[in-house]
Amino acid sequence: MNIFPAIDLVKGCAVRLFKGDYDQMTVYSEQPEEIAIDFEKSGAKFLHLVDLEGAKDGTTPNIETVKKIRSSCNLFIEIGGGVRNMETVEAYLNAGVDRVILGTAAVRDEAFLKAAVEKYGEKIAVGVDIKDGFVAIKGWTEKSEFDGFEFCKKMQDIGVKAIICTDISKDGAMKGTNRELYKELSEKLNVDITASGGVSTLDDIKALAKMKLYGAIIGKAYYTGAIKIKDALEVAE
Numbered sequence: 001m002n003i004f005p006a007i008d009l010v011k012g013c014a015v016r017l018f019k020g021d022y023d024q025m026t027v028y029s030e031q032p033e034e035i036a037i038d039f040e041k042s043g044a045k046f047l048h049l050v051d052l053e054g055a056k057d058g059t060t061p062n063i064e065t066v067k068k069i070r071s072s073c074n075l076f077i078e079i080g081g082g083v084r085n086m087e088t089v090e091a092y093l094n095a096g097v098d099r100v101i102l103g104t105a106a107v108r109d110e111a112f113l114k115a116a117v118e119k120y121g122e123k124i125a126v127g128v129d130i131k132d133g134f135v136a137i138k139g140w141t142e143k144s145e146f147d148g149f150e151f152c153k154k155m156q157d158i159g160v161k162a163i164i165c166t167d168i169s170k171d172g173a174m175k176g177t178n179r180e181l182y183k184e185l186s187e188k189l190n191v192d193i194t195a196s197g198g199v200s201t202l203d204d205i206k207a208l209a210k211m212k213l214y215g216a217i218i219g220k221a222y223y224t225g226a227i228k229i230k231d232a233l234e235v236a237e
Contacts, residue, residue, distance in 0.1 A: 001209040001236040004048040004078070004194060005039045005229055006219040007032050007069070009062040016220050017052065020136075020168050028223050032065060033072040040073045042229035047075040048164075048196075048217050054082025055103070056138065060091060070096040080127045080164070084109070089116055093123065101164060103127040104137040106155065107144050117159050125162035126155045130181070136168060149184065156191050162214065163189075166196040177204045179211075186211045200226055205235045 007014045010025065014032040018024035029035055036047055049069070051062045059082055070077060079092055080101030089100050099122070106113045106126045116124045129136045130148040137144050152163055165185060167178040177198040185193050192214035199205065200221045208216045216236065221227040 001205075001213050002046050002194075002215040003044060003205075003229065003232045003236050004046045004215050004217045005044050005222055006048040006050065006196075006217050007035055008050045008052050008219070009065055009081075010052050012062060012065045015052065016223055022052070022056075026223075033068045036069045036073045036075060039229055040075055043233050044229050045076060046215070047073070047077045048194075049077060049079040049081075049097075051079065051081035055080070056082070056141065058082045058084040058088075058104070060088055063091060063095060066092070066097065067095050078125060078164075080125075085112065086116065086119075089120065089124070093120070099123050099125050099162070101125045101127045103129065106160075107135055107137050107146060107151070110158075113160075114158060122161045124160065125164055126160045127164045127166070128152055128155070129166045129168055131168045148181075149188070152185060152189055152191075156189055160191060162192040162194065164194040164196055164215075164217070167198065176200055177208070177216075179204075179207050182208060182213060183211055186213055202227060202231060202235045205232050209236050 014029040053061045078099035084105045135146040194215035196217040
């Protein structure tokens with residue numbers, strides 16, 4: 001299983017939210033590229049970026065920071081947050097990002113999703129953020145009418161190869177991850193599943209690795225010192 005340390009961006013800074021609440025934000029660094037360098041030094045191969053401002057309004061306010069991060073490390077970088085059209089996909093790919101994650105757009109604009117998958121294949125992933133069993137959109141501020149599992153199945157049928165699935169109720173709460181959810185997804189789907197939200201302990205990582213998931217995202221647990229990336233990589237292997 002691959003470990004994806006995460007950097008969430010607001011105004012060029014690395015931040016974390018509590019359960020997706022923009023009013024409960026902690027700033028961890030004003031130089032996110034230094035965090036990326038640390039991840040790489042710890043042995044990480046992957047990096048998960050989220051533009052939290054972009055997620056709300058569908059723009060790319062942190063793209064210069066993304067370019068800085070890209071030039072500072074050799075990690076495989078994926079980014080999500082506000083990717084609602086082909087221009088944004090292309091802007092990130094041209095900036096050297098390896099994979100672009102569609103969230104709200106995958107729910108609301110199927111034609112764009114299909115066109116992006118057709119054109120860029122495995123460089124496109126879908127972020128499925130689940131709130132009370134349904135897919136949430138617009139930076140988690142709205143709940144759609146789609147059941148989480150049915151939506152993941154639909155993404156697989158469209159040809160999406162990678163799904164990043166977040167249980168919002170667990171995100172940033174440091175109370176463990178939703179193992180039942182990921183077990184069900186891994187058993188019923190034939191796509192690369194990355195678990196996100198609430199990965200708080202090495203036990204969480206061990207349990208997810210046993211399910212043969214593609215990846216797990218580590219966010220707050222790293223920033224609070226609960227999990228060291230080096231230890232997470234060892235357990236994941």
